[in-house]
Amino acid sequence: MAFTRPLSLISAVRIQLTTLTSSAPQKAGPNPVTWKPATNTDTSHRQNAFSTSRNNPRVNRVIGKVSTTRMGRTTALMTPSTSPATSAEVSPDRLMPGTTCAATSSASVYTTTRMMNPMARPRVYTLLLAATLLLLTGVAGAAPGVPGVIVDPARTRGPEAAPVTILEWSDFQCPFCREAQPVLARLLAEFPQQVRLVFKDFPLRSHELAMPAALAARCASAQGRFWEYHDLLYVAQPAFARDELVGYARRLGLDVPGFTECLDATRFQEDVMADQREGRAAGVRATPTFFVNGRKIEGALPIEEFRDAVRRALREAGVAPPR
Secondary structure, eight states: OOOOOOOOHHHHHHHHHHHHHHHSOOOOOSSOTTOOOOSSSEEOTTSOOBOOOSSSOOBOSOOEEOOOOSSSEEEEEOOOOSSOOOOTTSOHHHHSTTSHHHHHHHOOOEEEEEOSOTTHHHHHHHHHHHHHHHHHHHHOEEOTTSTTOEEOGGGEESOTTOSEEEEEEEOTTOHHHHHHHHHHHHHHHHSTTTEEEEEEEOOOTTOTTHHHHHHHHHHHHHTTOHHHHHHHHHHHTTOOOHHHHHHHHHHTTOOHHHHHHHHHTTTTHHHHHHHHHHHHHHTOOSSSEEEETTEEEESSOOHHHHHHHHHHHHHHTTOOOOO
16 A cells, blocks of 8 residues: 655645646747747837938837838837737737737837938028018018017008007908997097007808908009908998909999909919918907907907007006097
8 A cells, every 4th residue: 555645735736837837738939920020120129229320220119110211310219018918829919019010009109300410400490480580571560469460561550650559350241340340440530649450351261252352352452442442341241242342443443454353363362361370370260359469359349348458558568548
């Protein structure tokens, strides 16, 4: 009769683990089938960084694919997956780092391409910006209180050196814009030397005839009659058919053939759209919208609102308001 020595708990556990390990399928090795960093474009964050020349840039700690061009240097910064592959049996093509799918689903890529000498780019951009500013200041001035807004002298009322500038973004087909015109006229009469009014186009998409009217007013401005045509449009609103717009030009004694050619060619459409872009950048969302030395006023409000805004702007500018 053979004597069997009783096993301790630790020995029993060790034997059980050995049995399980030897009987489990050995499908996942140190380098599974999907782990194929064979080229420089499919690399893993587990590999060392590689260095190359200008046409093949230096890449540090990259997952997934890196695409480069011959025009410059590309640097790819990626965040590796925080969930490592547990087994080769569970979708290794999605879980194993180093594959394109893993890079797409588990990495954030930020790519910066330098097209020229990094020291030369700021100088080029500075020169271009300076040239653009010089060109713009030679044609028109800037509006106080609202950055990036260009003032067209042909579409301003009041003295250029006025301490208060009112920017008006308006739509010729907008009924509230028409209601604001008598208020603005009274305001200019009360502050003849202190206020300058600047008109800016903002035709709304819901007003189909607003853009043709704005273009017609620009064509009249090209002949030096913007404000006369502006006032006539608000009186005749919304009669803005093409023949009616041409008839208004004839009534004001403009060069009708030149006006008609300008209107049909939509010559100033880009200028109107530039006004719209400036308005959106300033926060204009509806018409009419005004800025009194940068302070925003929306809607056709009573004259008391504008009068208080002008007096406040004068005090801030150190100018005594008229009594």
